Amino acid sequence: MHTEADAMEAEVERFAGPAEAAGYRRLRHWLEQLYRAQMRRFIDTNFDSPLQLLTPDLARLAALGGFGRLDARIGRHLRDERLRRVFSFQSLYAGVPPARALAAYAVIAYMDTVAGVYFPRGGMHALPQAMADAAARAGADLRFGRDVVRLERSGNRVTAVVTADERIACDAVVLTPDLPVVHRLLGRAPRRPLRIRHAPSAVVLHAGTDRTWPELAHHTLSFGAAWHSTFDELTRTGELMSDPSLLITRPTATDPTLAPPGRHLHYVLAPCPNTDIGPDAAAWGELGPRYRDGVLRELERRGFDGIATAVEDETLVTPADWHGQGHAAGTPFSAAHTFAQTGPFRPRNLVRGTDNAVLAGCGTTPGVGVPTVLLSGKLAAARVTGRTAAAPAARRGHSALVTPEGTSS
Numbered sequence: 001m002h003t004e005a006d007a008m009e010a011e012v013e014r015f016a017g018p019a020e021a022a023g024y025r026r027l028r029h030w031l032e033q034l035y036r037a038q039m040r041r042f043i044d045t046n047f048d049s050p051l052q053l054l055t056p057d058l059a060r061l062a063a064l065g066g067f068g069r070l071d072a073r074i075g076r077h078l079r080d081e082r083l084r085r086v087f088s089f090q091s092l093y094a095g096v097p098p099a100r101a102l103a104a105y106a107v108i109a110y111m112d113t114v115a116g117v118y119f120p121r122g123g124m125h126a127l128p129q130a131m132a133d134a135a136a137r138a139g140a141d142l143r144f145g146r147d148v149v150r151l152e153r154s155g156n157r158v159t160a161v162v163t164a165d166e167r168i169a170c171d172a173v174v175l176t177p178d179l180p181v182v183h184r185l186l187g188r189a190p191r192r193p194l195r196i197r198h199a200p201s202a203v204v205l206h207a208g209t210d211r212t213w214p215e216l217a218h219h220t221l222s223f224g225a226a227w228h229s230t231f232d233e234l235t236r237t238g239e240l241m242s243d244p245s246l247l248i249t250r251p252t253a254t255d256p257t258l259a260p261p262g263r264h265l266h267y268v269l270a271p272c273p274n275t276d277i278g279p280d281a282a283a284w285g286e287l288g289p290r291y292r293d294g295v296l297r298e299l300e301r302r303g304f305d306g307i308a309t310a311v312e313d314e315t316l317v318t319p320a321d322w323h324g325q326g327h328a329a330g331t332p333f334s335a336a337h338t339f340a341q342t343g344p345f346r347p348r349n350l351v352r353g354t355d356n357a358v359l360a361g362c363g364t365t366p367g368v369g370v371p372t373v374l375l376s377g378k379l380a381a382a383r384v385t386g387r388t389a390a391a392p393a394a395r396r397g398h399s400a401l402v403t404p405e406g407t408s409s
C-alpha cells in the first residue's frame with residue numbers, strides 16, 4: 001500500500017492491470033469526497049437529536065452512496081476481489097462486516113489508505129506521553145495508576161472522585177472507561193430500547209523475537225482465502241476463525257531502537273468473537289495458549305519459517321484480559337458501529353440524571369479508534385466549557401454542561 005496517489009496507482013496496475021488502476025483513481029476520489037461530507041457534520045459533532053442529521057451534508061452523503069452497503073460500493077470501482085478486500089475489510093475496525101456496513105464507513109479506508117498512517121518515534125506510547133506533557137505544561141495535574149473506586153454525589157451533581165487513597169473534589173467529571181465501569185461508578189445504566197451489540201474482540205500476541213522476516217512491512221495483513229464465512233464466525237456464530245485473517249505488526253521496521261540490537265518486536269492480532277457470542281472469559285484461560293500455538297502454526301504454514309521458535313519474550317492478550325479491564329463483552333472495541341449505534345444513536349456523552357458528568361472514549365460518540373477517541377475528548381471538553389471545539393474556552397472553573405443549542409444544565 002502507498003498513500004501517495006501515483007505510487008498506489010502504479011502498484012495497482014502492476015498487480016491487477018490498467019482497468020483496476022483507473023478504478024482505484026475513481027475510488028480514491030470518492031473516498032476524498034466522502035470524508036469531506038462526513039467529518040465535520042457527522043463525526044466531529046455533539047449530537048442532541050437525530051434531527052441534527054437533517055442538513056445539506058446528509059443529502060451530499062446520500063448522493064455519494066453513503067447509505068448503501070460498503071462492499072457493493074467498493075465493488076463499483078474495483079472488480080478484483082483481492083483489491084476489494086483491501087478497501088473494505090476496515091469496517092471490521094468498527095465491528096461490522098463489509099457486506100453489512102454502511103458505505104459511509106469507507107471513511108476508515110480513507111484514513112488508512114489516503115490520509116495515511118503515522119507511527120510516533122518511540123512507539124505508540126510517545127503520543128499519549130506528548131499529550132500528557134502538553135497538558136502538564138498547561139497546568140493539568142495528572143495522577144497515574146490509581147483506580148477511581150467511586151464518585152460522590154450531591155443530588156444531580158458529582159461532587160468528588162474517590163480513589164483508594166484520596167478524595168478529589170470536582171466541578172465536573174469526564175469519564176473515559178468503557179460503559180460497564182462508567183455505569184458502575186455512576187450507580188445507574190441508561191434505559192435503552194435495544195441491547196447494545198458489541199464489536200468482535202481480538203487475541204493479541206506481543207512477541208520479542210531474535211529474527212524477523214524481510215517481507216514484513218510495519219503492518220502486514222495476511223488474509224485467509226475465506227471471507228464472508230470469516231465475518232460470520234466473528235459476528236454471528238461466535239466461532240474462532242477457521243481460515244484466519246491476521247494483522248502482523250513489526251514496529252521495529254520503522255523504529256529499530258524499540259528493541260535491543262539484533263532483536264525485533266512483532267505483534268500478531270487475530271480478530272475473535274466477543275464473549276457475548278463466543279467463548280466466555282473463563283474459557284479463554286485454557287483456550288488462549290492453545291489458540292496462540294495454532295496462530296503461530298498457521299503463520300509458519302504461510303511462510304514465516306521458524307516464527308514459533310524465534311519468540312524470546314511474549315505477552316498474550318485474550319478477551320479474558322479485556323474483560324478483566326472492565327470492557328463489556330470482553331472486547332476493547334466497544335459497541336459495534338451498526339446504524340442503530342452510530343452518531344445520534346450511539347450512547348451519548350451526556351449522562352441522564354447527572355448534571356455535571358460527561359463521557360469520552362470509544363463507548364460514546366463518535367466511536368472506536370484513536371482519531372475518534374481524541375475527538376471524543378474534544379467534544380467532552382466542549383460540553384464542559386460550553387464552547388464549540390473551534391473556539392477554545394477562555395473561562396476557567398465553569399461547570400455547567402452545554403448542548404449545541406446553548407441550553408445549559
Ligand SMILES: Cc1cc2nc3c(=O)[nH]c(=O)nc-3n(C[C@H](O)[C@H](O)[C@H](O)COP(=O)(O)OP(=O)(O)OC[C@H]3O[C@@H](n4cnc5c(N)ncnc54)[C@H](O)[C@@H]3O)c2cc1C
Pocket residue numbers: 146147148149176177178181202204269326332333360361362363367368369370371373
Ligand atoms: C489491539 C488493538 C489495536 C488497535 N489498533 C488501532 C489502530 O490501528 N487504529 C486506531 O485508530 N485504533 C486502534 N485501536 C482502537 C483504539 O486503541 C481504541 O479505540 C482507543 O484506544 C480507546 O480509547 P479509550 O480512551 O476509549 O479507552 P482506553 O484506551 O481503554 O482508556 C480507558 C482508560 O480508563 C482506565 N480506567 C478504567 N477504569 C478505571 C477506573 N475505575 N479508574 C481509573 N481509570 C480507569 C483504563 O485503565 C484505561 O487506561 C486498537 C485497539 C486495540 C485493543
